[in-house]
Amino acid sequence: MEFRILGPLEVAVDGRLLDLGRPKQRAVLGVLLLRAGTVVSLEHLVDELWGEDPPAQAVASLQAYVSHLRRLLKPDLLLSQPPGYRLAIGPGDLDATRFERLAAHGRLLLDAGEPDRAAETLRRALALWRGDVLDGLEIAPGERARLDGMRLAALEDRITADLTLGRHAAVADELRRLVAAHPYRENLRALQMRALYRSGRQAEALDVYQETRRLLDAELGIEPSPSLSHLHQQILGHAPELDPPAPAPEPEPAPAETFVGRAEQLAVLRGALDGRGRLVLVSGEPGIGKTRLAEEAAPDAVWGRCTEEPGAPPFWPWIQILEKLNLPAELEPGPGLPVVDVEAVRFRFCRTIVATLRQRAPLVLVLDDLHWADAGSLRLLTTLAAELHTTPILVIATYRAEGRRALTDTLAALARLPVVERLPLDGLREDDVRSLMAARLGDDVDPDDQLVHVVHDRSAGNPFFVVELIRLLGSRRRLAAAQQAAAHEVPEGVRDVLRRRISGLPEQTQAILLVAAVVGREFDLGVLRDVSGLDDDRVLAAVEAALLSGLILEEASAGRFRFTHALVREAIYDDVSRARQARLHARVAASLGDRGGAHWWLAAPVVGTAKALPHLLTAADRALASLAHEEAAELLEHALTLLAAEPPVARSELDIHLRLATLHAQLDGARSVAGRRAMTRVRALAEELADIPAYRTLYEVAVARGEHAEARELAERMVAAGGGALAHLAAGRTLWCLGDPAAAREHLVRSLDLAVSEDPDSPHEVTIRLQLAPVLDLLGERAAADVHLAVAIGRARDLPPLARAGVFTSTALIHALRRDVPVAGEHARHALDLAGPQPAWFSYAAAVAAWVRALDGDPAGGVRSLRASLDEIRSRGARHLVGWVLGLLAEAEALAGNTGEGLRLLREARSLVAETGERMYEGNLDDLERRLAQS
Template identity: 30%
Template sequence: MSNRVEIDLLGPMRLRADGRTLDVTTGRLRALIAVLALSAGRTVTVAQLIEALWTAQLPASPRRSVQTYVTRLRTLFGADLIATSATGYVLHVDPDAVDVLRFQRLLERADGSADPVRQRAHLTEALALWRGRPFDDVESDWLAGTEAPRLAERYLGAQERRIALDLELGRPADLVPELRELTGTHPLREPAWALLLEALDRSGRRAEALVQYERVRARLSTDLGVEPGPRLQAVYARLLAHTPARRTPPTLRRAPRQLPADVPDFVGRDDALALLDHAAATSPVATVSGTAGVGKTTLAVHWAHRVSDRFRDGQLYVNLRGFDPDRPPVDPADAIRGFLDALRVPHELIPADTDGQAALYRSVLAGRRLLVLLDNARDARQARPLLPGSADCLTLVTSRDQLIGLTATAGARAVTLDLPPVTDARELLVRRIGVRAAAAPHVVDELVTLCARLPLALAVAAARVAEQPESLEYRVAELRAASGGLEAFAADDATIDLRSVFSWSYDGLSDPAARLFRLAGSAPGPDIGVAAAAALAGLDADTVRPLLGELTRAHLLTERRPGRYRAHDLLRAYAAELAQAGPAEPALALGRLLDHYLATALAASRPLRSDRETYEPVPPPTAGPEVAERITGADAARAWFAAERRTLLAAVDAAADRGYAVHAWQLAWALTIDLDWRGRWRDIARVNSSALLAVRLLDDAEPAAHLHRLLGRAYGYLDRYADAEAHLQRALRLYADRHDLVGQARTLRSLGVVKERTGRHQESLEHDLDALALFRRIGQPAGLAGALNAVGWGQAMLGNYQRTLEFAGQALEILRGLDDRLAEAATLDTLGFAHHQLGAHDRAVDCFERALDLLRELDGLYYEVVTLRKLADSHEAAGDTVVAAQVRRLAVAALDELGERGTERLRAELTASVTAERDEPPGRPGRQPASR
């Protein structure tokens, strides 16, 4: 491991660790190093890394691929240098150890110095860091298309500034060759030409300077169709007037300092602040947008104070009142006049017309370095006239609108502000309420939840408690009694009354968008997709998309992922209030939505079912295939379930609660097929338990049998063995009453799993043999193969490994004629386990790796972890301890991605194995996991 890493990116990549050169040949690993290094000490989100590493043709699981590359980088640099944050990764190296950051810091030092000699020294040191094109041998379209051009522009700007300082310090003739080379390389770069003309003029070569001016004027006209800009024209005018350019002593200017006061108890927002740092480094315009009350102005003002020292010529601020309830939005012309006053422009020089004032404003800012904060803009049209024309200025715009127009026309970098994490919301309350909050953490946590983590709601609640500190529990009870409503947040001041604050966004909506917002407030789940929103509203997808876009631009909905929309709980409460006051639509809308979810879930479950699953429920007529989203193939099915998983869990509960019993149990049945692939046993237990309560109203044994079986199987994996056996025995009786042999056989298989997990291996084998007998009687090949494999595993648990090879081998022969890759992977896993126990470790590794290939095709992450565990043990037993450790790390990383409770036993086994690597001699086999 290294304590000192140096990363050079201003040219071909160079890496050094403790003075030792590192060689990295993998292209994407080099890109990962570069992106993390550019934000050394700050979080780089996973989304940013994916954008930088893959412009197109994303891998099947980009996040897992990023994790893999990070793991490899930790091996290279040392695990202590790369930390994981809530949203991404942080490279902990000294910023001065990254040449790009050192270059930028030297430029900032030059900006902050009033001494021309020091300025020149900083610029010269910065320019000396360059060895060629930035990221010259790093493969990343994002770096090549965004970061490299930005750095190149800063390099040229720094070079021109250094030449300008040299010009002022004397010896203009010495600069002419350098400027000729610079203008030859960049023939359309006007600042370089202006410097060349001035150098020629000061060297007594005015005639040559006039010839060069005509040359660049003709080039600009031919190539760009424009005339020279103000600076070149000013030099030309001096040349014609025989007025030699000379150094003008600097004049003292009183810099405007208009920023509002910073919030003294600002909390968190580290990721948003890092994004603003990144945005400011890559564009002269940045935007902060977000829903009402999320803290946009607070963040912008705090960040502006943090970076104010970078802007030597001051800061300008205006509240544009884009969503003010009492006053109209500020006219951009009025804002410009206010800025010109702040910049101390004499009134007699200010033109009467708006266009002239805007042009003067841009001219005054040219060459200056100011921060301009445009707060609470209505839209891009209001903010656009206030943008400086100088790249040395930075404009930060806040708005409830997404300001897409500024992104498209001004290259603005957008930062969307979401709700703060729970830890930050809790800290905000503790700081504002004081000792009482710190002494009652459970009450504070409930208050955070009731305020939906919305900063404005938290501030209102904290202010009310602060008036009477003893009222903390009372205020929480008051909010709890409101059942998520907004009454407890009512206030005389419209700027902090949540209904009023939300209404300023809602009142600007079109009627169709307002209707969709009202309906979306009562939709189950944390978010909603386009097709589901269309079903909810009774519209087609093409009609609903612009309405979702309108709600997103107003930040009444947030598009957290492409095509997925959500609102926080207080906005949902506001929408529900509006829906109750309007037409009686919510009940009909819920029915349409549940029809859509059920029809699509059944369609998506089909390509994921193994050949053993021959049953499919008959949906209600209203949930026919015509209301389903189109699903083509297993990949599309997995993607749909992944996107809708949390919403479907809530939909099962909503269906059960509101009398849609058939929808509830059939949704649970279809959803379980997906959840099983991920090992999400708690979710399986939750939805089937909820559905089981609903179907008791149906007096129908068929769905009850299925739900008892699925619930019992989940309880078995959750180590709730008594509950598991009770449900499975109940399912067995219900299947027997219906003479359902397949149901009985599958239930016996699940009972076998439960008995095995409790160490009753002989009883487990007997259940599996009974299931095998039933499948032989039924004549179902897939079920027969699964039962043979289960019997083979049962024999292994009793130490009969040769018998395991016989039964699992028969299963594999049957499966070769079927397309049941999950069953084939399970059978190969069993064979691998038997070979391992018999000492044939190479054959075991081969079986496990073939099983993993199949599981990765299926995205069966839980089962992949189980097999990785065994593969690591086989490598270790064969003496490959290094490979075994790598495989275990992959398994732990996969468990982290799985993020599922209910896998504690598997995690404990892996952790114990990793610990044992330090204690056991190489080649000693560990205890194998008892899993199927």
């Protein structure tokens, strides 16, 4: 019988919950459980149930509740003992007792310098909580508060252990939520400051301290504690003791050969094989058997395995699935995309792959280790899941419950879909552990009860841990001869088990496994040969010995292998010093060359910044070319870290910050916080170096944000620095935006002269003429503007499709400003046709096409499309030309019969014009306002 008070009150017998009756009766049991093992007086029980004004029959009612409870519970559990009652349950029967014991043990392990075991123990303790103590019962506030305090303390200890293990990035977001819930708890704020600082977010860490200081002063009139103030000073001074430790690896499950237990979960998965589209999310801790369950439930599924290896390509699990289905798996995003294209390209790519998979339905797919999936793979899963309600594809995805932020966001998005079902796994029951041990040790063996209990208790029912412990025990003879000795020899951590298994291998195999561990989860013979210096035969002999040991598996591709589980790789990797790791990473990087990626970062202490940096930048470029922008950002951050340890090289730092700023603009648009930070540094370095390309990048971002005063200042700097044709183009463009066409023409004419004189085939001529045309329109020189448009369109014939799409977008805008509706619509359609799968940058062309649609007799459809285009533009934080698009939408709404909404949108457009200073389309808004007033 199991009693649970860490959440709503529950009593379970063999997994079945008992009906505990009315609230007062439940409250009696709750009070007794809070003081289990001790006598609770009648007076105390009456006071808890009725307070200071009990009814006359309170004692009689209480006795009736006790009588009913005795019929529900096991005999001799609820005892009468003067002056009241005592609940005689064992310490393992109550979840609160187990929690306190585990929490105390976790703290002892933390104090003893064993953070990995402490974190695991504390997670087991915290997993017992299902909600507030005795949720729904208003009793014993003091005892409930005590348990809540212990829960928070255990949570702090677990986070401290995770920080010690280098998991600062994983806990930073968790701490943000905890601090919001407990704003006066300084220990939480100290942990948050450490996590942010170790994640490279020093400014945010300092902000936490200032916020704490303001809160304590305003609400309590006190200063932060000396320890928090000292931490603040350490962060300001970059104290070495705050540096993050090496990230602690987390164990990965190894499937047991024999499948036991999991009957309910297996039934769920097999029930999902009914031909309907479903997504089943199988979650649990490392080693709990997620992969093994999927294998058992869907033996014919097509698998895609995610990897934590730094060099894995984007969309890796999906590429594996496509290859196994003999479908094309190459991603060709196209060169030179504008900074706002990445999301649209990803979207179109995802839709293409989903359409390809639908053609092969029905299918059963397994995505294994989703917690290691890259952002693109998660996006593709979300896209496919949205189509499953009409597609006979079953997707089983396994993941660790504590994944990256990207996985957390994906799970939140998937939770809204009716085709999604979650299937969490926990440890095997003791009877299942007995069955697993019997199967592993032979059908004629019935393991001793005491040994089964020890194995179950030490492993918490984790199948991988159970299997490894059985392997260590060795043989049936050893079990029969020395039960107690075998039980006491069970190691505290699976890492020790793996070390013992590995130590039994030949020395050459151990050496090759170390090289393989440095390479990553997957590796090939060629890299092992290059790094080890052994010939092919000796490398292959060592690998075959590892294969026979079960530590690695052979992949379908010839010469490629992978560790059975990440835990194996991590145990090997962490057993050598950082210095030796760096040397081996240097050899791996040399073997892989520009494909070395993060290996160059890890090898930098050996090869030096000068050698590692170019390879890191090349790896970032490769990641960008594959739309792996998050991976590229990480590599660029590594590059900055390397650069910071060298003598100041402003030019190199500027180049990297420029890349980062552009990359974050591609990912998040103009509102990117990380992009703004990078731009701030770019600005400082640009002024230091008077760097015109940097000024140009800053200028483009300022224009996109609608910050035209800033853009004008940057353009003037470029002109003053001798920036040539592009500097005058920037100045002319900004003056046009600000409503000064005469001054704009002077700069643009100068820009055109410089461009053509420097290069008769200047690639900038088309852009300059496209900017001159609307300027001349404002000056009333329509014929001259038409000449420039004709020349620009003629020169654009030889440009690549995306560049031509940009030209037609510009001409569509110009003709729309003129209210030349048929031509504007024609050019907008040309732009969108040429854009192909990259429509995001051409949202303005889409807006013009939607406006023409509204004017051509479909105002409702035009409104829908215009709003979609406006949302796309605003989602990137852009404000340039947004006021004009609002005007188009206002006109479409009026045509749809919503004049009031049209006038509101027009007021919004006017307000935006006042904020940004964009005057070039103000005449169009004036004309629209007159027409709406007359309607």
